[in-house]
Amino acid sequence: MDEDFMFEKANIGDLNLDNSVWPRSTLNEEAIERYRDCLEELPPIVVDRETMTVLDGWHRVEAHRREGVETISVKYDSCAPHLFLARSYALNARHGLPVDNEERDQIVVDLRQGKDGYDPMGQEEIAKIMGISQGRVSQVITNLLGANIFVGDKPKVKEAIRLYLSGMSQEKVGGRFSVTQQTISSVVRDYSKRKDLISEHLRSRGHLKSVVRYSNRGPWGDAKFPGNTSGYLLVDLIDYYQPKSILDPMEGSGTTGDVAFDMGDIRYKGLDLLSGFDLVGDKPEGEYDLIFWHPPYHDAIDYDITHPNNLSRCPSLSDYLDKLKLCMAKLLDHLSREGHLCILCSDPRKDGSIQPIHSAVISFNLAILDAALVKLIEGRSRYFDYGNAPFIPIVHEYVLIFFNKRV
Ligand SMILES: C[S@@+](CC[C@H](N)C(=O)[O-])C[C@H]1O[C@@H](n2cnc3c(N)ncnc32)[C@H](O)[C@@H]1O
Numbered sequence: 064m065d066e067d068f069m070f071e072k073a074n075i076g077d078l079n080l081d082n083s084v085w086p087r088s089t090l091n092e093e094a095i096e097r098y099r100d101c102l103e104e105l106p107p108i109v110v111d112r113e114t115m116t117v118l119d120g121w122h123r124v125e126a127h128r129r130e131g132v133e134t135i136s137v138k139y140d141s142c143a144p145h146l147f148l149a150r151s152y153a154l155n156a157r158h159g160l161p162v163d164n165e166e167r168d169q170i171v172v173d174l175r176q177g178k179d180g181y182d183p184m185g186q187e188e189i190a191k192i193m194g195i196s197q198g199r200v201s202q203v204i205t206n207l208l209g210a211n212i213f214v215g216d217k218p219k220v221k222e223a224i225r226l227y228l229s230g231m232s233q234e235k236v237g238g239r240f241s242v243t244q245q246t247i248s249s250v251v252r253d254y255s256k257r258k259d260l261i262s263e264h265l266r267s268r269g270h271l272k273s274v275v276r277y278s279n280r281g282p283w284g285d286a287k288f289p290g291n292t293s294g295y296l297l298v299d300l301i302d303y304y305q306p307k308s309i310l311d312p313m314e315g316s317g318t319t320g321d322v323a324f325d326m327g328d329i330r331y332k333g334l335d336l337l338s339g340f341d342l343v344g345d346k347p348e349g350e351y352d353l354i355f356w357h358p359p360y361h362d363a364i365d366y367d368i369t370h371p372n373n374l375s376r377c378p379s380l381s382d383y384l385d386k387l388k389l390c391m392a393k394l395l396d397h398l399s400r401e402g403h404l405c406i407l408c409s410d411p412r413k414d415g416s417i418q419p420i421h422s423a424v425i426s427f428n429l430a431i432l433d434a435a436l437v438k439l440i441e442g443r444s445r446y447f448d449y450g451n452a453p454f455i456p457i458v459h460e461y462v463l464i465f466f467n468k469r470v
Pocket of ligand 1: 284285288289290291292293312313314315316317318319334335336337340341342343357358359360366368372373374375
């Protein structure tokens with residue numbers, strides 16, 4: 064950045080007043096009126112030479128305009144466009160009209176994270192461009208960015224809630240994870256809300272029957288994960304079977320683990336090809352009372368993982384079913400004596416014909432079927448009209464529940 068400013072006159076009509084690089088939301092009328100009486104005594108505005116973007120002096124420009132004056136004195140500056148807002152903050156924060164601290168904090172976080180494809184900046188560089196101390200930058204990052212990272216880190220959030228439930232104060236828990244007490248308070252609040260949703264669902268649902276329908280998926284797992292399932296199905300299964308331990312060998316976005324935590328921190332193991340576990344080639348460890356298994360529905364949805372045993376990329380239906388059978392036999396080996404294996408599957412349509420997956424799973428004849436639930440699909444599913452068949456769209460899938468008893 065060029066610190067040797069030059070004073071010149073610029074045409075007001077040539078100036079670029081870009082809202083997105085101005086760290087205030089509105090003009091202050093009182094300041095404009097004050098400036099109109101003393102245009103000659105005002106300091107020059109600061110403008111980026113190449114783009115003529117006004118980095119400091121919006122009120123002065125407006126005062127000149129209202130007085131009908133066509134030119135204004137400027138100091139030229141130059142910096143990269145993605146740093147305009149930071150530079151503008153540094154200049155604006157130095158005079159009489161204060162800039163909102165929230166705006167400042169957001170600029171710091173954006174620069175640290177590298178917004179809009181720019182490289183993330185170091186704390187020292189941010190402090191320099193914004194004209195604030197490195198200590199302040201570090202404090203903002205710890206408070207804001209630290210909170211964002213923490214809230215997105217499920218294992219850490221669960222650990223923090225455990226500590227809070229065991230009697231540790233929110234402040235101390237915050238200290239343990241380097242976040243504020245407010246951040247802990249907000250994750251605890253979300254946890255209580257989710258528990259309320261579970262209680263309300265169980266209160267209003269009535270007995271579990273062989274047809275289930277969930278009007279929404281709830282806040283568990285990730286609604287954007289392709290082929291995610293409703294957390295309420297897990298609520299029902301856990302409530303019904305009361306397992307002490309749960310395995311989900313293809314957990315996807317982690318819906319099962321999230322519900323297991325909210326329903327009493329039930330011991331849970333979640334695996335997936337996405338995190339390096341291949342159910343076809345690897346062996347899960349341990350024994351579980353409930354195994355919830357939600358494999359890809361053959362190639363209805365493509366999970367973009369380069370691996371020969373990616374079940375969404377099997378070369379044929381028969382190859383898919385062979386692998387499914389092998390996986391099912393393996394999972395039955397990890398059920399506790401009274402345990403249940405719940406398989407969520409579907410019969411998608413491809414090229415105009417139904418692929419009979421659920422009946423194939425039953426006819427593997429590996430274990431005794433305890434129940435077969437029909438789960439209605441809400442809204443539009445990706446495989447709803449899979450194979451371009453508008454006639455008799457598929458609006459259900461199956462939950463096949465097997466005992467730990469071999470046939
Ligand atoms: C239908 S999704 C599970 C969605 C999950 N129930 C949820 O709510 O987010 C199927 C998952 O199977 C995983 N998968 C595919 N092949 C696998 C394999 N061989 N071993 C383990 N996971 C596999 C995919 O990565 C995908 O996450």
